[in-house]
Amino acid sequence: MKISPLFISALMGAAVSATSGAEFPNPYPAAEPGVRLTPETSPAPSINGACVFGARPGSSVLFQVPVSGERPMKIQASGLPPGLKMTPGGLITGKAPAKRGEYKVTLEAANSLGKDSGEWVLKVGDELCLTPPMGWSSWYSFSEAVGQDNVLKTARLFVKLGLTNHGWNYINIDDCWQGVRGGKNGAIQPNKRFPDMKAMCSAIHAMGMKAGIYSTPWMGTYAGFIGGSAPNEKGDYTELTIPEKDRKQENQVFGGYPGVHRRKADRTGPVWFFDRDARQWAEWGFDYVKVDWNPNDVPTTERIRKALDASGRDIVLSLSNAAPYEQAEGLARQANLWRTTGDIEDHWGSVSRIGFSQERWQKHMRPGHWNDPDILQIGKLGKPNHANTTFVQTRLSPDEQYTHVTLWSLLSAPLIISCDLENIDSFTMGLLTNDEVIAVDQDPAARPARKAWHQGDFQVWTKELSDGSVAAGFFNTGGARGVLSVNLGELGLPDTYEVRDLWKRADQGEVKGKMSVELNSHGASMFRFIKKN
Incomplete structure (x- = not known):
């Protein structure tokens, strides 16, 4: 809840403190691969999060x-x-x-x-979402099998696992919830897997979380369901749809991806229904909407924002996907978050390409407006565009997952998971419940992260925090374990500093001048530097 005390040793529970005045070990040893570094959550009270x-x-x-x-x-x-x-x-x-x-x-x-x-x-005032959203999305989990039962089961697991105690608070439905247009608003009604949207939102709210939904300004969504515009005033899409016998699901009227492109429904239709849909979401009680189309453009985003503002409810606007960089400022004035990339995948090539290319976007973010490099690929995942009932372990190695969460936290990125929570393991829980790492992501100042140093396979990214300290991620993008050695002056750290390992939640002594850190292949270490008086 407050930033500085999250790092005070007295509140760290299982955290370890080094003897005052001890020297930082050079080189700092790499973690044993696959080991959970986050201590178990202390039984003593700790107010966390935003x-x-x-x-x-x-x-x-x-x-x-x-x-x-x-x-x-x-x-x-x-x-x-x-x-x-x-x-x-x-x-x-x-x-x-x-x-x-x-x-x-x-x-x-x-x-x-x-x-x-x-x-x-x-x-x-006028701003929502003053820290990056933290929560869950159905897309890499249940995907085309998303329904009210498994959404509520996920919400209950958030509470049971204690994720809400660490600031995780959004339960977001992605594509595949849509049925046909109707009701008093002429809005999209849910398909049969969602018998009572209002009751579902109320149940999520009663558990202390917020509810999210998905749409598009196009006539059809990427997964083949109807979108926020139509070819006619009746909201009848028949002229574009595939025969019922060819549909995987009754309401997947354009067919599975890439059917929306084949049926020419990948465009905004002549009749705008998004404002009616927004009123319906507000009546149901939704707090967040992901709006997905490409390319994102400013006039359409303004139109979407106007519809949400007129809905009678505060609704966070998340844009997807691959926002054009040249339109970043215009989009940022209207949206609370915007995707800086296409869809992420659970392998090193995708995560590293996306993560380490985000620096140019940093100047466009500020409280209430966030760059979104996409969903965290950690834990057990489903397959997008499939009706998933089983899940498999991410292809990212444990070290790659540490790099993933470390970099996303430095970037003030939305922290959205999509993993199976019913069979979650201790390692993944350690990634999700480290309040000091989360505090870097949720820091209210939202100062941009920068790539402060880069040499060969090694990079250091830094971020100034609101309490005057500096968070830093030390990364090894290469295929072998190695030692990163850097003069701290090159990182903008010219004085003597107390160093804390944020993943271990442990003080590591004092450092001045040169610092060396051993890193596993595709691995990371995350530190906080506190200037000595």
């Missing part, structure tokens, strides 16, 4: 205070503005004040093992 929340005047507020630690636990808030209340479990709900401004709330959490406190700031 410390700011954006809402428009008078709009609905839903925020689950992310607190890890053993239950029972007493969670309290003082200074909540009128119109908001908090449940004993730490769920803040109600209406934002009509008056614009910042409202500071003091939070306290206590159990038999200790207590923690922090500040939460409600910013009432």
Whole structure:
């Protein structure tokens, strides 16, 4: 909830502190491949996650205070503005004040093992999504088999596994939920796998999370379902659809990918229905929409943003896919996040190509507006464009997964997973529950990461944090273990620093001048540098 205390040793639970004044080991040894570095979550209270929340005047507020630690636990808030209340479990709900401004709330959490406190700031104005969204998407998981039952099962697993205690709070349906147009709004209604969208959203909200949905301004989606425009006023797509006998699913009217291209439904139709769909999503209770088409363009994005703003609900806008770089600023004025790439895949070539090419995008992000290099390829995944009921381990090695999450966190990227949670292993849980790594991603200052140093297979990326410290990722993109040696002055770190290993959540001594780090092939280490007074 607050950035600096996340790094204070007294709050680290299982974290290890080096003796004050000890020298940083040179070279710093590489981790044993495949080992979980994140300590188990401490049973003592720790308030985690984002410390700011954006809402428009008078709009609905839903925020689950992310607190890890053993239950029972007493969670309290003082200074909540009128119109908001908090449940004993730490769920803040109600209406934002009509008056614009910042409202500071003091939070306290206590159990038999200790207590923690922090500040939460409600910013009432025009901006939403003041830190990168963290959550789950159905696309690399259930994909074409997504339905209300497995979405709610995922939400319940978020709570059971304690992910909500670390700031994970979006449950997002991707493509394949759509049925036919109808209802009082003439909007897209869900297919038979979603019998009650409103009840589903309410259930997700009651668990302290937010709900996301998917659409496109095109007449058809990539997976072959109907989109946010139509060829006629009736919303009848028959002239473009394939015969029912040729469909994998009843409502997959354009056929599986790339059917949308073959049927010429990959374009915005003459009749715009997106505003009607937005009203329907607001009535159901959705908080987030991923809008997918290519190329993204500013006029269409403005039209989409206008429809969402008129829906009567605060809805985060996520653009997909492969936003044209030359239109980044125009898109960033309207969207809360935008895809900087095509679809990511779970192999080193895809993750490294995307991740290490993001520096030029960094200048376009700011609180409420985020570059999106796509979904984290960690854990057990399904196959996109398939009706998945089973999942297989990502093709990324453990070291490549550390690189993946380290780099995405430095980039202030959305942290969206799509893995199977029912059979999640300890290693993957370690990637998802390290509050110090998450704090780098969620840092409210959102200062750009930069590639501070590059030599051969080695790179160092740095990011200034709001408390004055610097987070850094040391990366080895090569095929063999090696030692990265760098003069810290070249990283903009000319003084003496206390160094903390963020994955291990452990202090590692002091360093000045040269620093050497041994790294596994495709591996990473992540440090925080605190200047000595």
